[in-house]
Amino acid sequence: MEQVAIRTCASYDPELVYEEVKALIDELGGMGEFVKRxxxxxxxxxLLSAHEPSKHITTHPHVVMAVARLCQERGATVVIGDSPAIDSFQKVAKKTGMEAVxxxxxxxxxxxxxxxxxPNGERxxxxxxxxxxxxxxxxxxISVAKLKTHSQMLMTLGVKNNFGTVVKQRKAEWHSTAGTSRDLFASLLxxxxxxxxxxxxxxxxxxxxxxxxxxNGSPVFxxxxMASRDAVALDLCCLTALGISWKLFPVYRQAKIRGLVEPNLSYKELYTRxxxxxxTKGFKIPKLDSMSVIPKGLEAISRxxxxxxxxxxxxxxxxxxxxLTICPQKAIRKQGNKMRIDYDNCIRCYCCQEVCDFDAITFKKGFFLKVTEKIF
Ligand code: SF4
Ligand code: SF4
Structure with missing residues (x-):
């Protein structure tokens, strides 16, 4: 039985997606391994926000439908749920195709x-x-994640999809408390x-x-x-398939510290089959800070x-x-018809960039970061 299953799928044709999702889960032992009558x-x-499936911002409804059908065929009662970042749930459900599913x-x-x-967990x-x-x-x-880049954490895959279970306003509060350091936020994830x-x-x-x-990224075919019982293994396998080192990512570095990275799993062997x-070769992740070169402990104080x-x-x-609505620090205000950011208050969580539908927010590197990147 596979730890991480991977299959190619040429389009979102609903029957093709159903067959491929079924075959994928069969490689893990079948849906009966996961849900019972x-x-x-x-x-x-x-379901980040209200966008059509063709924008590839949200999980495609046909993938969700395939998973739901397989659960129903096993005699389970299914519900679909999420807590979108800013738009109303009704609007998100309609636009993303979930209402139709x-x-x-x-x-x-x-x-x-x-x-x-x-309840308190040991780990x-x-x-x-x-x-x-x-x-x-x-x-x-069952988490049905979307493969996307993410301005703050570089990628959102299986592990990060679970952050959506934090209810609306609490997300902003977490950004305020744990969002001040990427390692801390990774720990939270x-x-x-x-x-x-x-x-x-x-x-x-x-x-x-x-x-x-x-x-505001670019959709790419x-x-x-992929599917797995273990979202960390799935994410690492996905990054390997994309040719990106997981060691760049605070969230997987934290996973390793917690003993969640399976040492004997050959990620490369899985996808080369x-x-x-x-x-997948030239997949572009956000060109932001080279987080690996920032000395540990300096992230918070030297933001x-x-x-x-x-x-x-x-x-x-x-x-x-x-x-302005999403900013957990209330660091954005409207001055006349222009939006202004109070950088003393800004914790660089990039929630503002995440919700801007017009790609009107870009990034500027800090002075010392530019120098540090040149040196290392
Ligand atoms: S201005 Fe943007 S990056 Fe700064 S705290 Fe607010 S949402 Fe986060
Ligand atoms: S267009 Fe983007 S930057 Fe301008 S107010 Fe809306 S979210 Fe903010």
Missing amino acids: GERVLIKPN SQELGIPLVEFSNPRPA RVFKRIEIASQIFDADKI IDIYLTVNPVLTVLDGIWGMEGMGPT LGFL ISLCSA RYLVSKPVIIDSICKGCERC
């Missing part, structure tokens, strides 16, 4: 709500974590993954997003799907000089105020 299964896609399969959509504290760093009550009410969680504990993670990599994701699309700052391009900005 009568169980309540919550499927957690990436819900109607076609007769399964409810739930907006995550009523955060509840998770957790953060002692108090609150996630949506719907996670505790389900017998099993690992804690949330361990708390949600999905039985299965499926990754929609048929079309992904490269460049300045998770909203990659043509594969199939022929992936050539776009101003080391870490890239968000810059609003006035000529592109439409004044929609989404950035």
Whole structure:
């Protein structure tokens, strides 16, 4: 039985996707390994915001539908849930195609709500974590993630998808507290993954997003799907397939520290069994700070000089105020018809860039970072 299954998939044709997702999960022993008759299964896609599936910002509805059908065929009761960053859940459900999936399969959509504290877990760093009550009410969680770049954490794959179980306003609060250091935020992401504990993670990599994701990057055809019981193994296998070292990523460095990186798993061997699309070779991750060259411990205190700052391009900005609404530090204000950032308050979490639909927020490197990058 495979630890991480990977299959090529040429398009989002619903029947093709169903067949490939089924074959993928069969490589892990079949859906019966994960869900049983009568169980309540919550499927957690990436529903960041209200965009059509063709933008490749959210998990494609046909991948979610395939997973839901397989659960139903096993006699499980299925719900689909998430907590979008800023748009209303109804709007997100309609635009992303989840409403259509819900109607076609007769399964409810739930907006995550009523955060509840998770029981203390042995391996957790953060002692108090609150996630949506719907996670505790389900017998099993299946995470259906999207392959995308991410301006703050470089990529969002299986592990990070679980951050969506933090209910709306709490996300901003976490950015304020743990977002001041990428290593700390990475620790939080690992804690949330361990708390949600999905039985299965499926990754929609048929079309992904490269460049300045998770909203304003470029869609890219990659043509594969992945699945695993272990989201860390899945993410590492995916990065290997894309030719990117996982050691660049704070979240997987934290996973290694916590003993979650399987030392004997040959990620390369897994994906070389199939022929992936050539776009996987030159996949572009955000060109931000070379986080590996920033001395440990300096991240928080030297944000101003080391870490890239968000810059609003006035000529592109439409004044929609989404950035102002999401900013956990209240560091953005409107002055006349221009948006202004208070850099003393800004923690460089890049939530503003994540929600800007107009690609009006770019990044400027700190002075010392430029110097450091030249030296190393
Ligand atoms: S989200 Fe983008 S377009 Fe909207 S106000 Fe902010 S910078 Fe301008
Ligand atoms: S201005 Fe942007 S990067 Fe800075 S704290 Fe606010 S949301 Fe985060």
